[in-house]
Amino acid sequence: MKPTRRIPAATISRLPLYLRELEELTAGGEDVVSSRVLSDLTRFTSEQIRKDLAYFGAFGRRGIGYSVRHLAASIRQILGIADEPELALVGAGRLGTALLRYLSRRHAGLAVGPVFDSDPKKAMGSVEGYTVLPADAITEEVQRRQIRLAAITVPAPAAAQVFAALVAGGVRAVLNFAPVKLQHPDVFVNNLDLATELQALAFYGQLREGKADEGAGA
Amino acid sequence: MKPTRRIPAATISRLPLYLRELEELTAGGEDVVSSRVLSDLTRFTSEQIRKDLAYFGAFGRRGIGYSVRHLAASIRQILGIADEPELALVGAGRLGTALLRYLSRRHAGLAVGPVFDSDPKKAMGSVEGYTVLPADAITEEVQRRQIRLAAITVPAPAAAQVFAALVAGGVRAVLNFAPVKLQHPDVFVNNLDLATELQALAFYGQLREGKADEGAGA
DNA sequence: GGCTGTGAACGGCTTCACAGCG
DNA sequence: CGCTGTGAAGCCGTTCACAGCC
Numbered sequence: 001m002k003p004t005r006r007i008p009a010a011t012i013s014r015l016p017l018y019l020r021e022l023e024e025l026t027a028g029g030e031d032v033v034s035s036r037v038l039s040d041l042t043r044f045t046s047e048q049i050r051k052d053l054a055y056f057g058a059f060g061r062r063g064i065g066y067s068v069r070h071l072a073a074s075i076r077q078i079l080g081i082a083d084e085p086e087l088a089l090v091g092a093g094r095l096g097t098a099l100l101r102y103l104s105r106r107h108a109g110l111a112v113g114p115v116f117d118s119d120p121k122k123a124m125g126s127v128e129g130y131t132v133l134p135a136d137a138i139t140e141e142v143q144r145r146q147i148r149l150a151a152i153t154v155p156a157p158a159a160a161q162v163f164a165a166l167v168a169g170g171v172r173a174v175l176n177f178a179p180v181k182l183q184h185p186d187v188f189v190n191n192l193d194l195a196t197e198l199q200a201l202a203f204y205g206q207l208r209e210g211k212a213d214e215g216a217g218a
Numbered sequence: 219m220k221p222t223r224r225i226p227a228a229t230i231s232r233l234p235l236y237l238r239e240l241e242e243l244t245a246g247g248e249d250v251v252s253s254r255v256l257s258d259l260t261r262f263t264s265e266q267i268r269k270d271l272a273y274f275g276a277f278g279r280r281g282i283g284y285s286v287r288h289l290a291a292s293i294r295q296i297l298g299i300a301d302e303p304e305l306a307l308v309g310a311g312r313l314g315t316a317l318l319r320y321l322s323r324r325h326a327g328l329a330v331g332p333v334f335d336s337d338p339k340k341a342m343g344s345v346e347g348y349t350v351l352p353a354d355a356i357t358e359e360v361q362r363r364q365i366r367l368a369a370i371t372v373p374a375p376a377a378a379q380v381f382a383a384l385v386a387g388g389v390r391a392v393l394n395f396a397p398v399k400l401q402h403p404d405v406f407v408n409n410l411d412l413a414t415e416l417q418a419l420a421f422y423g424q425l426r427e428g429k430a431d432e433g434a435g436a
Numbered sequence: 437g438g439c440t441g442t443g444a445a446c447g448g449c450t451t452c453a454c455a456g457c458g
Numbered sequence: 459c460g461c462t463g464t465g466a467a468g469c470c471g472t473t474c475a476c477a478g479c480c
Contacts, residue, residue, distance in 0.1 A: 013418050016411075019417070042399065079420050094316035099412060103413075108416060110420065148423040148424070149416075149419060173419045173420070188419070188422035190419055194316075194317060194320055195321075195324055196235060197408065197410065198367075199233070199299055199326060199328070200231050201391045202303060202328065204230075204390070205367040206298040206390070
């Protein structure tokens with residue numbers, strides 16, 4: 001709403017989790033929720049929840065709690081998913097189509113935008129009901145449709161080029177699944193490689209003499 | 219090697235990225251690497267790299283740098299992927315099969331273990347060359363094969379039950395893609411929901427008057 | 437001189453404690 | 459009295475600066 005101060009990245013990553021629970025509460029017919037109840041649902045402390053929300057304004061009523069519907073709407077506004085922005089997808093392989101399904105099935109506040117693939121066999125075909133465009137068209141199409149968000153699910157060697165094409169088209173934030181670290185001064189990149197994620201997991205799966213560690217992730 | 223102190227989660231998540239670059243360097247025939255060069259490759263500061271490694275021992279030689287092969291071997295040892303532990307996969311949908319391919323194609327230090335699905339049509343069939351077992355068999359099979367690692371790629375409603383079955387079988391660490399927060403005092407869980415990841419991305423994709431923020435993720 | 441390993445300083449996120457409203 | 463909003467304290471990871479080998 002009013003991003004006055006600098007918002008911690010950890011706070012942003014928690015907002016979607018609050019929203020998820022708020023949507024459950026809405027479905028359950030709940031009108032009001034306290035930070036304590038949200039704490040029980042999300043396992044974050046109630047102080048943390050209040051502080052996270054307070055970065056963006058005062059949404060609650062003292063002595064009462066938060067309006068479930070209003071808070072959900074506010075979080076959607078904050079995250080920028082209230083107007084359902086389109087996401088460009090590059091790479092129509094297994095992971096890419098999995099993402100497509102996620103977006104079309106669950107109502108996450110994001111719409112499926114243009115889908116690209118560099119494989120000529122896939123390009124101009126159709127995946128999950130969406131037309132697949134050739135990778136050459138990325139910059140032009142992204143620019144024409146004013147796309148700000150993109151996900152990259154291509155093999156490592158193609159990632160850098162695809163990223164450059166997206167950036168040239170004006171994309172502002174990218175979720176990159178390729179095992180390459182992408183970066184650009186004007187673009188937010190979340191590099192999320194499943195293989196490295198699994199390797200980190202392996203560390204915690206080792207049998208250790210002491211007690212098992214708790215939590216963490218994302 | 220010798221996890222003396224308490225290791226920051228951020229350090230663990232960087233180790234696979236160091237390893238990735240070390241493997242590239244090995245392929246390129248490099249014998250020695252300095253923290254400065256690794257810094258250029260990974261975009262982490264050289265001090266951070268040295269400190270991360272120092273948690274586990276002294277792997278480098280002053281005035282020289284690190285042996286590429288030896289350091290790679292050490293990191294594999296630390297992460298617990300030197301002996302290629304098996305990963306159990308529950309959910310043979312799009313995302314699950316994408317993960318299967320990742321593991322069988324790229325040599326990540328993890329072997330594909332048992333694959334499960336609750337859909338009777340898929341169970342006892344085959345996906346990507348791996349036999350799919352019914353979800354009822356999770357606990358027994360995981361226990362019998364001494365599996366410590368698992369990934370969950372099932373729909374939200376099934377996640378909790380599947381998780382309980384894995385824990386009962388003795389699994390120690392779980393990568394959960396279902397949009398539900400799973401937890402257990404004795405088990406490390408990384409809850410990684412792609413929808414919430416995309417929603418957080420949307421925040422950074424918003425056009426803001428100030429400068430764009432930098433980096434972050436995982 | 438080069439590069440590692442590490443205590444010290446720094447900064448940022450979380451937890452605590454409580455003031456402020458309803 | 460209940461619950462939010464927030465300064466202060468505490469904690470933890472990163473950055474700095476430098477001592478210690480090669």
